Amino acid sequence: MAFYGASDPHDEIPGIGQYDDFHTIDWQRDIARDRMRHRYIVKKRQDSLWDLLKGAHDAWSGWLCVLFVGIAAGFVAGMIDIGASWMSDLKHGICPQAFWFNREQCCWPTKQSVFEEGNCSTWKTWPEIMGMARNGTSAYIISYFWFILWALMFAALSASLVRMFAPYACGSGIPEIKTILSGFIIRGYLGKWTLLIKSVGLMLSVSAGLTLGKEGPMVHIASCIGNIFSHMFPKYGRNEAKKREILSAAAAAGVSVAFGAPIGGVLFSLEEVSYYFPLKTLWRSFFCALIAAFVLRSLTPFGNEHSVLFFVEYNKPWIFFELIPFVFLGIMGGVIGTIFIKANLWWCRYRKFSKLGQYPVAEVLVVTLVTGILCFPNPFTRMNMNELIYLLFSQCSPGDNTNPLCDYKRMNITNGATSSIEVTEPGPGVYHAIILLLLAFVFKLALAVFTFGMKVPAGLFIPSLLLGSIMGRIVGIGVERFAYSYPNIWLFTGECVNGKNLITPGLYAMVGAAATLGGVTRMTVSLVVIMFELTGGVGYIVPLMAAAMASKWVGDALGRQGIYDAHIALNGYPFLDSKEEFAHTTLAADVMQPKRNETLNVITQDSMTVDDIETLLKETEHNGYPVVVSKENQYLVGFVLRRDLNLAIENAKRLIEGITGASIVLFTSAAPIQNLGPPPLKLKKILDMAPITVTDQTPMETVVDMFRKLGLRQTLVTHNGRLLGVITKKDVLRHVKQMDNEDPNTVLFN
C-alpha cells in the first residue's frame, strides 16, 4: 500500500485526508483513498450479512445520492418558481378570494392571455383594491407607486438577508462552482445557510423586477443540495474528489430545472462547469437531471402541458437564405456579449476597489429604484422577463389582436374554393412596438451591467436571452417586411408563394437569444442543446448552431473570456482552465521553486530529529516537503504533507512513550543506525512513496496537461534522478498569468 499504508481506512490518524479552507485538493490521493476504502468494503463483505448490506449500500449510494439530489433540486426549484411568480404578481395586485394564488391561477377560469395586463375580474390590481377605477391617470400613478414600493421591499429584504446570513449567496455562483469543481475548497459556499438564503433571496430579487434571472443561481442551489446530501454518504462527504462527482451531477440538475432541459444540463455541466468528468458520472448526471426535471414538472408545469419553458408552436421550415440574417444575429450576439462583459467587468472592478463595495444594500436599492422607474412605463419591461421572452418567441396567429407585435394588416385571400385570413404587412402597432422594444433593449442592457455582481442572488441567462430576443425579433420583423415587399426576387424564388408569410420573426428572436447568450457565456454545444430543448424546435438546430458559432467566434475575437471566466479572474480564484491551451515554450526548470540561488527545503529519510522537522515547519510555509535519501544525495524517496507531519508528530508526542525532540524521524523501514538517543519516530505510514515527478527538461505544456488531467496538487522536478525542486498548482497558475502578462499575485490561494 503506497498511500498511507493502512488497509483499514479507520486506522488512519484522525484528520488526515482533510483539507483546509482555500486549499486545492489532490485528486490522485483522494481517488486512491476511495479505492482503498472500496477494496476494504469488498473484502469485508464476505464476513457477515451486515457487512454485505453495507457493501450493497456503498455500491448503491452514488445512485441513491443523485436520486435524492434530483428530487430535492426539483422540489426547491418548484418552490422558487411558485414563490417568485406569486411575489412578482403581488407588485401588480392580489387575488382577494385566495391571496396565495398568483394572477394566472386566479384568472384560470377565465383564461385570458398574459398580455392584456392579466386583469380578469377575479384578480384585483392595487388601484382597484383601493376603490379606484381600473384605468385612468390616478390608477396608473397608484400602480406605479405600488410597483416600485414592492420592488424596493423585496430588494431590500433580499440584500439584507444575503448580507446578514450568507454572504456567499450573492451573484450567480457559477464562477465559484467552476472553481470548486476544479478542486478548490471554499468552506460554507455550498452550505445549508447559503442554500436557504439563496433560495429565498432569489425569489425576492426576481420578484423585485431586477434585471436578473433565476436560472444561473439554480445551479448554485442545486450544488448546495448536492453538497448537503453528499454528507449523508461518507463515500462522498468525506472525500473531496468523489464529492465533486455528486456536485457535477447536481450542477446538471440545476440547469435541468432552470430550463426544463435535462440533456442540455448534462452537457452544460460537462462543457462549462465540470473539470473532472469520468464517463460513468455522465450517466449518473443525466439521471439526476432527469429526475429533477420530472419532479419539477409534476410540481409546476410551466403554465402548460409542455415540459419546456418557452415552447414554440410553429415548425415552419426556414429557407437557406435566412442563414445570412442568422449569422448576422450571431455576430451581433457576440458583440453585445462582449460589450456586456467588458462593461460589467469595469463596473465590478470599480465596485471592488472603491467605497461603493461597502454599501451593498444601498446599491441594490438604488438599482431597484432606477429599474422600477424605467421599466414600469414600458409595457414590455413591466411584465416579467420570462413572459416577454415567450411573447417575442411566439408567432402571430391570424386572430391575435391584443399583442401589439401582432398588429399586422390582415387580408382575406381567396384561392379557388378556400378562403383564409392571412397576416400580411406590419401595421402601425408593430412599428410602435419596435420603438418600445428598442428602448427596452437599451435600458435592460444598461441595467443588466449594473445588476450582475450586486450582492443579491442574480443570474444572467434570462437577461441575455431577453436582449438577444429583442434584437432578433426586430431583425426578424425587418426581414419579414423585406420578404413581403420583394417576394419575387431570386432569394425567395420557389419558396415564397403569393405573399404568404414566409418569415417567422419568432424564430429570429430565438436565434438572437441563443446568439447573445453564447456571446455572454461562450457556451457552444450545451447552448444549442439547451435552446433546442427550451423551445422544443427540433427543426431549428442548424440556425441555432450557425448563430452560436458566429457569436462564439466574434466574441472570442473581441475578448478572450466568457463572463464566468472573467469573474473567476476578477476574484482571483485559482482556476486552471482545461479548455485553454498553454502555448509557451517554458520548461519545468523555469517554473519550479526554489529559483536558482535559493535552497530547497527537504527532509531526509533517516537523519533528521523531531526538533529539526518542527523547526523546518515553523520556518517555512510550504504545504508539503520532499523526502530525500540524504542532504548530500538528494535522490527522491517520497513526499510528505505539512498537515500530515504536524498531525503525526503531535499524535506521537501525545501517545508514544519516549518520543522527544531528539528522536530521529525515520521514513524508511530499514533498521535505524545505532544511536543511543531516544527511540526513533517511524513515519513511513504518512509518506507518499509515489509522488508524481517530471524532469527539469519537461515542457511546461506537458506539466500543465498533467496538472489538469491527473488533478495534481504538486509535482517534483528531478534531473538525472536528483531532486531539483517542486512545482505546485499555485506556481503553475502564477506562471500562466505571468505568461499572459497579467499580475501573478492576484491569485487567491494557499
Next chain:
Amino acid sequence: MAFYGASDPHDEIPGIGQYDDFHTIDWQRDIARDRMRHRYIVKKRQDSLWDLLKGAHDAWSGWLCVLFVGIAAGFVAGMIDIGASWMSDLKHGICPQAFWFNREQCCWPTKQSVFEEGNCSTWKTWPEIMGMARNGTSAYIISYFWFILWALMFAALSASLVRMFAPYACGSGIPEIKTILSGFIIRGYLGKWTLLIKSVGLMLSVSAGLTLGKEGPMVHIASCIGNIFSHMFPKYGRNEAKKREILSAAAAAGVSVAFGAPIGGVLFSLEEVSYYFPLKTLWRSFFCALIAAFVLRSLTPFGNEHSVLFFVEYNKPWIFFELIPFVFLGIMGGVIGTIFIKANLWWCRYRKFSKLGQYPVAEVLVVTLVTGILCFPNPFTRMNMNELIYLLFSQCSPGDNTNPLCDYKRMNITNGATSSIEVTEPGPGVYHAIILLLLAFVFKLALAVFTFGMKVPAGLFIPSLLLGSIMGRIVGIGVERFAYSYPNIWLFTGECVNGKNLITPGLYAMVGAAATLGGVTRMTVSLVVIMFELTGGVGYIVPLMAAAMASKWVGDALGRQGIYDAHIALNGYPFLDSKEEFAHTTLAADVMQPKRNETLNVITQDSMTVDDIETLLKETEHNGYPVVVSKENQYLVGFVLRRDLNLAIENAKRLIEGITGASIVLFTSAAPIQNLGPPPLKLKKILDMAPITVTDQTPMETVVDMFRKLGLRQTLVTHNGRLLGVITKKDVLRHVKQMDNEDPNTVLFN
C-alpha cells in the same frame, strides 16, 4: 526544446514521428510535435503575407476539414440510402417507366401506404412483368424465387468484393474504430478502398435482406472519409494524435447520418467510441455531425419532411404505472442483449478457430439463402427492417384498416354533441399479427447471431432495434388489453376515462427497442439521446431512460462486456478501456519489465559506441531504450526510441564523415571525454529528455490512470532516482488481462 530539439519541424530527420503498422501512438509526443509546429507557424506569420495566409489556413484547417468530412459523409450516406432502397425494391419488382425509381418514387403519385405490399399500378412486381396475375399461387412462387435469387446475387457480390478488394470492409467496424481512436495504428483500415468497398458492399448486403443494418458501418464509412480528408491537411494527416480529433468528429457524423441524430452522434462519439476527447473537439464534432445530417436531409429526406428516421406522431402522455412495464422491457432488453452477445461470440469464436473461416463467401450465401427462405413467407419479415420498425413504432389511427396490427374493434362513441370513432379491443388480426411477430422475433434473433461477424459490411443497430420493438409492441398490446379489460382498477384511476385508448403500444415498441439496443451495446446517455432524436418524442425521455438503465444494469450483471468490447477482446486488439476501473492492489514494481533476475537494457549517455548500440538493437526487440548516466549509476537521463535510433544512425553513417562503428554515441551536450578514436556521434536531438516516470511503489491503478489520461506509450520506473525498469502499454494490457484471469497472450500488439 525538449522534444527533438528542432524548432523548425522541417528540420527533422525524415520518418521521425511516424509509426509502424500495429503500433500504439504516443499522444504526448504527437501533441508536443503539433504545438511545436503551431508555434513555428505563429512565429513565421510575421514574415510575409504568404506565411500569414498559411497561418490563417492552419488555424481554419480543423473547421474546414470537418466541414468537408460532414459534407462528404452526408453525401455518401445519401447515396447508400438511395442505392439500398432501390436495390431492396428490386427484389420485389421494378418501375418499368423509370427503372431507376424505387417503389416509393414510382408509386409517389398514387401515395399508397407501405404495408399494402406497395403495389401501385405503376410499379410492377416480377410476376406481373412475366405476364402473370398479381395474386395467386404461381405468382407467389415466382415472387419467392426472384426474392431469393436477387438476395443471393447481392450477397455474393458483396462478399466477393470484400474478399477480393478490401478485407477490412467487413463487419460494423466500430470495435476497430474504438481501437484506432484509442491510439493504435491499423494501416489501410480507414483507406479509400475500404471506403469504396464498404459503401458498395453495404448497399448490397442491406439489399440482400440479411439481418443487418447500415447504421454501424456508417460510422466506419464516415471515419474513412475523415481519414482521407485529414491527409489534405498536414496538421492532421501527419500527426496521428491530431488525426484522431478528426476521426472522432467523423464518427459523430457517422451516427448523425445513420439516424438523423446529430446530438446523439456527438454523445455516441464521446461516450462509446472516442478515447481522447478534448472539449474543443466536442464543438467541432457537433458541427461536423450537423453538416452531415443537413446534407443528407437535403439529398434524401427519409420519405417525409421530418429529418428523423422513425418519426412518431403521437405525443400522448404516459402514466406513472407504465414505468413498471417499461422497466420490465428494460430487463428483457438486457437479457436479450446478453443472449445475443454470448451466442454471437460463441459462433464467432467457432468461425475463427474452425475451417468455416476459410469459406467466407459460401457462409454468406448459406446465411442469405436461409434468411430468404425464412423471411419471405412472413409479411413482417418480408419488408425492410426499417419499415417494420416504423410500423411497430407507429400508432393505429381510427381509419387504418390495412395494417393487421391495427385490426381493432372500432366503436362509435357519442359524447354529447360530438361523436367519434374510438379504437377499442384488439380484433383477431392483432392476435394473428402477434403470432407472426413472435416467429419473426425468433428467426431474426437466430439470424442476427449468425450474421454479425460474417465477412460482409454489417451493423447491428437495426437488428437490435427490431428485436426490441417486436418485444415491446407485443408487451404493449398486452398492457393495452389489460387496461381495456380493467379500466377501473386503482392503477388507472383518474387517468382512464370511459375506456379511451390510454396505452400506446407504439411507445412500448420504442422503449423495447431502446432497451435491446442498450443491452447489446451497453450505451447509456447516447442511447437515450439517439432514441429521443430518432423518434422526435420529446415527452418520452423518462420511459426511455428507465428502460435503458434497467437494461444496462441487467446486462452488466449477466455479462460484463458490450458487443463491441467483446469483439475487441475476441480479436485481441490492444484497447485500454477508459471506463473500467482497475481494482487491484499491484504496484508498478510488479508489472515492470525486466522481472527480477533479468537485466534491463539501457544505453549510457556517453560511453557506448555505435557498434555497441547496433548490437543492442539487433539483440533486443524493444521499441525504445532508457538512457542513463552510466552502467554503474543508473540514474535516468532520457528515453530514445528504437525507430529514431535506427534512422539517426543510418542517416549519420551516410551523411556525416568520419562516423564509424567505433564512434562514441553522445546523448549529452557536454564535451566528450578525450579519446583518440573517430569523432563522436551526437544524438541529443533524438533523446526525449522528459520521459514520464513513476516510482516503483506507485499503485498500478495510478499507472493505468496515467496511461489512459496522458495517452502514454511507456513509462519508466525508478526507485530513489535510480532506473529499475520500463512499463509499456503492452505490459499494462497484459497485466489487466492476467488480473482478470484471461490469457495475456491474446493481445495483438507491437
